[in-house]
Amino acid sequence: MLERPADVARLARVFHALSDETRLRIVGKLLGGEKCVCNLTDALDAGQSRLSFHLKALKDAGLVTDRRAGRWIHYSLNPGTLAELQNFVGTVQEDAARLDAAQCCEEKKTSLGQLYGISLF
Numbered sequence: 001m002l003e004r005p006a007d008v009a010r011l012a013r014v015f016h017a018l019s020d021e022t023r024l025r026i027v028g029k030l031l032g033g034e035k036c037v038c039n040l041t042d043a044l045d046a047g048q049s050r051l052s053f054h055l056k057a058l059k060d061a062g063l064v065t066d067r068r069a070g071r072w073i074h075y076s077l078n079p080g081t082l083a084e085l086q087n088f089v090g091t092v093q094e095d096a097a098r099l100d101a102a103q104c105c106e107e108k109k110t111s112l113g114q115l116y117g118i119s120l121f
Contacts, residue, residue: 010062011088014081017061022046023054027077030064034076 017023022044029035029043041051055075058064062081066073 011084013061014063014085017057017063020054020057022050023058026051026054026058026075027063030075030077034074036069037073037075040075 018027025044026040029040035043037048037051037055040046040055041048044051046054055064055066059066059075062078064075065078066075068074
């Protein structure tokens with residue numbers, strides 16, 4: 001899954017870029033397709049300099065791509081990076097389910113009790 005340090009570093013950059021509310025909102029707007037920066041500015045009620053800062057962070061992480069059309073820049077999500085994220089999250093989810101299923105009943109009760117600081121029996 002994440003065998004090479006470069007893979008781990010890349011994924012960390014992607015998650016860091018997604019760790020901001022404004023950047024998550026930008027990604028949400030781009031889920032509907034390519035958007036001009038002027039439309040993003042209006043939709044997010046954000047100033048151009050603030051929006052440019054966040055778009056650069058998303059672009060540097062490989063989450064968005066851009067293209068220039070005249071004086072406007074249009075942004076869209078990078079499907080390759082989204083596929084990497086989906087693969088990673090899917091693998092984590094599968095591994096967690098497999099580990100959970102491998103525990104016996106008594107271990108599940110104990111670990112849940114320890115997690116919430118309660119005694120189940």
